[in-house]
Amino acid sequence: KAGVTQTPRYLIKTRGQQVTLSCSPISGHRSVSWYQQTPGQGLQFLFEYFSETQRNKGNFPGRFSGRQFSNSRSEMNVSTLELGDSALYLCASSAILGGEQYFGPGTRLTVT
């Protein structure tokens, strides 16, 4: 089976812009979770989607949003980018809600 894929792998944006990141889960997996990793805050949970519904949400401002499509692919969007949004964004998929997670390679976002 192919693993979790994320696109793009690298991204440079300017403050105030918005960005959309994409995640394709392992075939057959219905749950997709998103995490932000920064040197100062570590790995923090953003949200989890299962069967196109957001099931859990972390403690992030409303500028961070996501969605899941009927084929389980997921996108996350960050609007009005701030310098502090520079991070590695990781996506994970699992077969069931709260199950074993498999991570993609991440998207490294730099905001200038």
Add this chain to the structure above:
Amino acid sequence: GIQVEQSPPDLILQEGANSTLRCNFSDSVNNLQWFHQNPWGQLINLFYIPSGTKQNGRLSATTVATERYSLLYISSSQTTDSGVYFCAVGFNTNAGKSTFGDGTTLTVKP
């Protein structure tokens, strides 16, 4: 609040040495995973171990859920074992959300 604490934060070993990494958690869990993050940021699955003991080659892990801790053992360490090891815990009160510890940075010297 819900917490996941890993120790030690940093560990430096000579090649061939053994090590034990610890993960303490503050509440009942329904899942627990150990990951190794490579230099490119990829999180590699090591163990899915909400309870019990598992072994995979030189690595093994034990979770004692009733006492709220998990241990990762690395035997005969190699330079390629270097990197950051994370424990991620899913709590019963919030099944779909994983809380990560701050990680243990392991450096294995030749």
